[in-house]
Amino acid sequence: MTAINRIDQIPPSHTIFPASSHPDLQQPGFVHHGWNTGRQLLLHAAGSPLAKPMTSQPHPLRQQAITHLHALTEHLDDVAGPLILALHVCAVQQPLADADTTTLIPLIGEAVADLGDWDVRAPLPEQLDLITRAVQAMQPCMPH
Numbered sequence: 001m002t003a004i005n006r007i008d009q010i011p012p013s014h015t016i017f018p019a020s021s022h023p024d025l026q027q028p029g030f031v032h033h034g035w036n037t038g039r040q041l042l043l044h045a046a047g048s049p050l051a052k053p054m055t056s057q058p059h060p061l062r063q064q065a066i067t068h069l070h071a072l073t074e075h076l077d078d079v080a081g082p083l084i085l086a087l088h089v090c091a092v093q094q095p096l097a098d099a100d101t102t103t104l105i106p107l108i109g110e111a112v113a114d115l116g117d118w119d120v121r122a123p124l125p126e127q128l129d130l131i132t133r134a135v136q137a138m139q140p141c142m143p144h
Contacts, residue, residue, distance in 0.1 A: 003119030
Protein backbone atom coordinates (compact mmCIF):
# COMPACT_ATOMS: atom_id res chain seq x y z
CA MET A 1 0.00 0.00 0.00
CA THR A 2 1.15 3.48 -0.77
CA ALA A 3 1.94 5.84 2.08
CA ILE A 4 -0.56 8.67 2.51
CA ASN A 5 1.51 11.79 3.04
CA ARG A 6 -0.76 14.44 1.54
CA ILE A 7 -4.47 15.18 1.59
CA ASP A 8 -4.80 14.54 -2.14
CA GLN A 9 -3.40 11.03 -1.65
CA ILE A 10 -6.33 9.94 0.53
CA PRO A 11 -7.95 7.09 -1.39
CA PRO A 12 -11.71 6.61 -1.71
CA SER A 13 -13.50 4.33 0.73
CA HIS A 14 -13.49 1.20 -1.47
CA THR A 15 -9.67 1.28 -1.42
CA ILE A 16 -9.34 1.81 2.33
CA PHE A 17 -12.25 -0.50 3.22
CA PRO A 18 -12.44 -3.23 0.55
CA ALA A 19 -15.53 -5.41 0.69
CA SER A 20 -13.35 -8.46 1.37
CA SER A 21 -11.94 -6.95 4.59
CA HIS A 22 -15.08 -7.29 6.72
CA PRO A 23 -18.63 -8.67 6.29
CA ASP A 24 -20.14 -5.31 7.27
CA LEU A 25 -18.36 -3.68 4.32
CA GLN A 26 -19.91 -5.87 1.61
CA GLN A 27 -22.34 -3.08 0.71
CA PRO A 28 -21.59 0.64 0.93
CA GLY A 29 -22.94 2.00 4.18
CA PHE A 30 -22.19 4.60 6.83
CA VAL A 31 -18.45 3.88 6.90
CA HIS A 32 -18.08 4.25 3.12
CA HIS A 33 -20.31 7.31 2.92
CA GLY A 34 -18.66 8.88 5.95
CA TRP A 35 -15.15 8.29 4.58
CA ASN A 36 -16.02 9.72 1.17
CA THR A 37 -17.82 12.72 2.70
CA GLY A 38 -14.90 13.50 5.00
CA ARG A 39 -12.40 12.96 2.19
CA GLN A 40 -14.22 15.51 0.06
CA LEU A 41 -14.28 18.00 2.96
CA LEU A 42 -10.52 17.65 3.38
CA LEU A 43 -9.89 17.89 -0.38
CA HIS A 44 -11.95 21.09 -0.54
CA ALA A 45 -10.18 22.51 2.53
CA ALA A 46 -6.80 21.78 0.92
CA GLY A 47 -7.91 23.32 -2.38
CA SER A 48 -7.18 20.07 -4.19
CA PRO A 49 -8.17 19.72 -7.84
CA LEU A 50 -9.41 16.22 -6.88
CA ALA A 51 -12.27 17.74 -4.88
CA LYS A 52 -15.59 17.15 -6.58
CA PRO A 53 -17.56 20.31 -7.32
CA MET A 54 -20.09 21.06 -4.65
CA THR A 55 -23.69 21.32 -5.71
CA SER A 56 -24.94 24.75 -6.72
CA GLN A 57 -26.37 25.16 -3.23
CA PRO A 58 -23.83 23.58 -0.89
CA HIS A 59 -25.03 22.40 2.47
CA PRO A 60 -24.16 25.07 5.09
CA LEU A 61 -22.65 22.50 7.47
CA ARG A 62 -20.29 21.30 4.76
CA GLN A 63 -19.13 24.82 3.96
CA GLN A 64 -18.67 25.51 7.67
CA ALA A 65 -16.64 22.29 8.05
CA ILE A 66 -14.43 23.18 5.09
CA THR A 67 -13.82 26.63 6.54
CA HIS A 68 -12.94 25.18 9.96
CA LEU A 69 -10.66 22.53 8.45
CA HIS A 70 -8.88 25.11 6.33
CA ALA A 71 -8.41 27.32 9.38
CA LEU A 72 -6.75 24.52 11.38
CA THR A 73 -3.52 25.09 9.55
CA GLU A 74 -2.17 27.00 6.61
CA HIS A 75 -0.40 23.90 5.36
CA LEU A 76 -2.93 21.09 5.43
CA ASP A 77 -0.56 18.61 3.80
CA ASP A 78 1.90 19.06 6.67
CA VAL A 79 -0.68 17.54 8.99
CA ALA A 80 -2.15 14.98 6.61
CA GLY A 81 -1.58 12.10 9.05
CA PRO A 82 -3.51 13.66 11.95
CA LEU A 83 -6.30 14.78 9.61
CA ILE A 84 -6.57 11.29 8.13
CA LEU A 85 -6.84 9.93 11.68
CA ALA A 86 -9.65 12.42 12.33
CA LEU A 87 -11.34 11.28 9.11
CA HIS A 88 -11.11 7.63 10.19
CA VAL A 89 -12.48 8.42 13.65
CA CYS A 90 -15.46 10.23 12.10
CA ALA A 91 -16.23 7.62 9.45
CA VAL A 92 -15.67 4.45 11.46
CA GLN A 93 -16.24 5.20 15.14
CA GLN A 94 -18.72 8.07 14.60
CA PRO A 95 -18.27 9.87 17.93
CA LEU A 96 -20.48 12.71 19.07
CA ALA A 97 -19.63 16.00 17.37
CA ASP A 98 -18.63 17.57 20.67
CA ALA A 99 -16.34 14.72 21.78
CA ASP A 100 -13.28 15.92 23.66
CA THR A 101 -9.68 14.78 23.30
CA THR A 102 -9.89 12.37 26.26
CA THR A 103 -12.86 10.62 24.64
CA LEU A 104 -11.14 10.46 21.25
CA ILE A 105 -7.75 9.06 22.35
CA PRO A 106 -8.83 5.37 22.28
CA LEU A 107 -10.58 5.95 18.94
CA ILE A 108 -7.43 7.55 17.55
CA GLY A 109 -5.51 4.47 18.71
CA GLU A 110 -7.89 2.25 16.75
CA ALA A 111 -7.48 4.48 13.70
CA VAL A 112 -3.68 4.23 13.93
CA ALA A 113 -3.98 0.43 14.05
CA ASP A 114 -6.31 0.35 11.04
CA LEU A 115 -4.26 2.81 8.96
CA GLY A 116 -0.78 1.52 9.79
CA ASP A 117 -0.49 -0.23 6.42
CA TRP A 118 -0.93 3.20 4.81
CA ASP A 119 2.04 4.55 6.80
CA VAL A 120 -0.19 6.72 8.99
CA ARG A 121 1.57 6.91 12.34
CA ALA A 122 0.53 7.77 15.86
CA PRO A 123 0.12 11.50 16.33
CA LEU A 124 2.44 13.60 18.43
CA PRO A 125 0.84 14.71 21.72
CA GLU A 126 0.62 18.28 20.44
CA GLN A 127 -1.42 17.04 17.44
CA LEU A 128 -4.24 15.62 19.56
CA ASP A 129 -6.00 18.99 19.78
CA LEU A 130 -5.81 19.34 15.99
CA ILE A 131 -7.42 15.90 15.59
CA THR A 132 -10.13 16.81 18.10
CA ARG A 133 -10.94 20.05 16.30
CA ALA A 134 -10.97 18.26 12.92
CA VAL A 135 -13.38 15.62 14.27
CA GLN A 136 -15.59 18.37 15.69
CA ALA A 137 -15.60 20.12 12.29
CA MET A 138 -16.34 17.01 10.20
CA GLN A 139 -18.68 15.00 12.44
CA PRO A 140 -21.83 17.13 11.87
CA CYS A 141 -21.50 16.38 8.12
CA MET A 142 -21.25 12.62 8.54
CA PRO A 143 -24.17 10.42 7.49
CA HIS A 144 -26.11 9.04 10.45
